[in-house]
Amino acid sequence: MKELQQAEKRMFRDHPFYTCLYAALKKIEDDAVNTMCTDGREIRYNPAFVSTLTIPELLFVLCHEVLHVAFLHQIRRGDRDFKLWNVACDYAINGILIKAGLTMPKDGLHDYQYDGMKAEKIYQLLKDERGNSPAPSGDQGESGDDTAQADSQGGEGETSTDTSGGNQPATGDQEVPWGEVLDGTSEDGSKLSEVEKSEIERETASRIYEASQVEKKAGSGSGGDASRGALEAIAPDPMPWHEILQDSLIRSMPCDVSFSNPNRRFLHSGLIVAGNVYDQTGDLVIAIDTSGSQSTEELKIIAGRINEIVDVIKPRSVIVIYCDYTINGEPQVFERGEEITLEERGGGGTAFNPPFNWVEREGLDPHAFIYFTDGFGDVGPDAYHDFTDPDYPVFWITTYSAPYFCGCEEFGEVIEVRDRNY
Numbered sequence: 001m002k003e004l005q006q007a008e009k010r011m012f013r014d015h016p017f018y019t020c021l022y023a024a025l026k027k028i029e030d031d032a033v034n035t036m037c038t039d040g041r042e043i044r045y046n047p048a049f050v051s052t053l054t055i056p057e058l059l060f061v062l063c064h065e066v067l068h069v070a071f072l073h074q075i076r077r078g079d080r081d082f083k084l085w086n087v088a089c090d091y092a093i094n095g096i097l098i099k100a101g102l103t104m105p106k107d108g109l110h111d112y113q114y115d116g117m118k119a120e121k122i123y124q125l126l127k128d129e130r131g132n133s134p135a136p137s138g139d140q141g142e143s144g145d146d147t148a149q150a151d152s153q154g155g156e157g158e159t160s161t162d163t164s165g166g167n168q169p170a171t172g173d174q175e176v177p178w179g180e181v182l183d184g185t186s187e188d189g190s191k192l193s194e195v196e197k198s199e200i201e202r203e204t205a206s207r208i209y210e211a212s213q214v215e216k217k218a219g220s221g222s223g224g225d226a227s228r229g230a231l232e233a234i235a236p237d238p239m240p241w242h243e244i245l246q247d248s249l250i251r252s253m254p255c256d257v258s259f260s261n262p263n264r265r266f267l268h269s270g271l272i273v274a275g276n277v278y279d280q281t282g283d284l285v286i287a288i289d290t291s292g293s294q295s296t297e298e299l300k301i302i303a304g305r306i307n308e309i310v311d312v313i314k315p316r317s318v319i320v321i322y323c324d325y326t327i328n329g330e331p332q333v334f335e336r337g338e339e340i341t342l343e344e345r346g347g348g349g350t351a352f353n354p355p356f357n358w359v360e361r362e363g364l365d366p367h368a369f370i371y372f373t374d375g376f377g378d379v380g381p382d383a384y385h386d387f388t389d390p391d392y393p394v395f396w397i398t399t400y401s402a403p404y405f406c407g408c409e410e411f412g413e414v415i416e417v418r419d420r421n422y
């Protein structure tokens with residue numbers, strides 16, 4: 001099609017990043033498609049739709065499909081409602097295209113409040129917003145693609161938490177105007193396996209990297225936000241701090257425990273954890289930096305996470321030290337089997353050295369030392385108070401930054417708390 005070639009020409013000239021990714025997609029004319037759609041392997045377009053667009057608008061829709069693929073929208077829907085997923089995905093990418101100076105056709109979905117958000121998050125917000133408002137009695141067949149629509153309508157059981165999925169029409173008050181993303185499939189049209197999905201993830205990440213290199217070489221282009229956004233969107237969510245901590249603590253456990261009775265909780269992650277008591281697990285020391293003044297509610301959540309971890313690794317005891325500039329009150333000792341509770345204590349300046357020194361003075365050799373802090377403070381020989389270098393595993397669970405290591409090498413594993421609510 002002439003229009004298509006003209007739009008492509010502009011893409012090749014002005015948008016090297018998009019061009020690289022576009023080149024990997026097969027282009028197929030298809031009257032059965034409402035507007036244009038992609039499944040990650042090909043772009044299908046209806047010539048009647050294409051001819052309604054100006055060349056800059058057509059360029060936008062082509063780049064829009066490219067971004068659906070770069071963001072892996074075709075493999076991330078899960079059992080979410082097909083139509084609402086498409087709406088969310090459009091919000092996730094159109095802002096980037098507009099910022100890149102492209103011209104969005106009318107009816108395009110864009111809202112600044114969603115800029116920089118992942119489609120999954122936007123989907124959740126849209127769903128919450130719609131709440132339980134009754135679904136408009138929409139025609140099920142009006143959306144663009146028949147196969148994906150059929151797929152989204154069937155099969156998902158009543159147990160799904162997604163009330164707009166299943167057999168009901170989508171509860172969309174918004175239509176997907178054009179440029180849909182369909183579920184990716186295997187070559188033979190069957191559902192993608194997890195292995196195939198990770199293969200697609202790897203390929204896409206390397207293509208994005210290549211495309212951004214090409215753009216860099218070209219010395220100009222519009223793909224900066226797109227490549228950053230895509231790489232962020234397709235990166236797996238970081239694990240929450242308590243899961244990272246638990247995995248690290250398990251890895252640091254003695255290996256000569258019986259594996260005859262694996263704990264089922266960890267089978268999915270490939271970690272086989274013995275289900276019996278680890279008599280070899282010594283004391284767990286927990287320091288709470290009280291200068292950051294966690295609320296009682298936050299301390300409750302932290303305590304809950306610690307109890308979960310303690311249930312798994314079963315230390316001999318858990319010792320809790322509260323410290324701001326100095327240690328506040330007597331450290332609390334919880335014996336095996338006791339529930340750990342935390343309380344608000346102190347709240348002055350910050351010094352990290354005192355709890356390490358206390359452990360040394362007490363002659364303890366903890367299984368691990370976990371410090372909860374916002375990171376604002378010094379640790380080491382040049383920091384406040386004297387300092388004894390710990391020779392046991394240390395974990396900094398920090399809500400803001402890593403501590404400042406003063407006169408010593410960094411030590412311990414820094415685990416960032418992603419959500420201020422722990």
Ligand SMILES: [Zn+2]
Nearest residue numbers: 090179180181
């Ligand atoms: Zn779209």
